[in-house]
Amino acid sequence: MNIFSRLANLVRGFLSLFVSGLEQQHPEVAYENAINTMVEKYNKLKHATAGLIRLREDAADRLEKAQAQQKELSAMLEQAMATNQDDLAVEVIERKEAVDAEIASLEAELEAAEKDVDTAKNALTEVKGEIGKLKTEKDRMLAKMQSAHARVRIQEQLEGLSVDAELQALENVRTGIKNTIAKAKLGDELRESDLDTRLKSLKAGSSKATARAKLDALKKERAGQAGGDRTI
Secondary structure: OOOHOOOOOOOOHHHHHHHHHHHHHHHHHHHHHHHHHHHHHHHHHHHHHHHHHHHHHHHHHHHHHHHHHHHHHHHHHHHHHOOOOOHHHHHHHHHHHHHHHHHHHHHHHHHHHHHHHHHHHHHHHHHHHHHHHHHHHHHHHHHHHHHHHHHHHHHHHHHHHHHHHHHHHHHHHHHHHHHHHOOOHHHHHHHHHHHHHHHHHHHHHHHHHHHHHHHHHHHHHHHHHOOOOHHH
């Protein structure tokens, strides 16, 4: 296979895929093409059937004429024999035998023509039925397709009304709040464990203990002074 044949096959393949894609997107076009093709076939078959009918009628007409001639020759033969005209009787017999042979041939031809016409008429009926089936199928399938498209649109609208997106957004907010709280707790825990923080706490506790000791000393001193005054 040369390069041009390969390219031609490749182009045909791409065209086939392209046409198949278009037919799937527009099935009504595919159905119309199929129906038009069947109608064209029906018209051609109808024309051919008409030709077969003409041949059948022609054979029937020739047979009818031959049969009429046969009857006429039979009558002439009877007359020739009745009048003892043997020479004419022989001539009539020869002609009648030729007509008899022609009649046999015409009868066979007519029988074949009738079979051809019947076959063509059956084919016409079959093709016409297929056209009707295609039209019915087209209406039914296109109605199903429209219903399916409507269902898809409704499903898309329902999905658009779903609260999943909003719930997801709230979940993200909740997660952010929890993360912030966790960071704050971590800061508190880190400050509590920090050495400077612990020292400051210890210093504050020591200052309070010193102040309390001074307070106790002042209370004792005042108590001692109050006792001395009572003794005097």
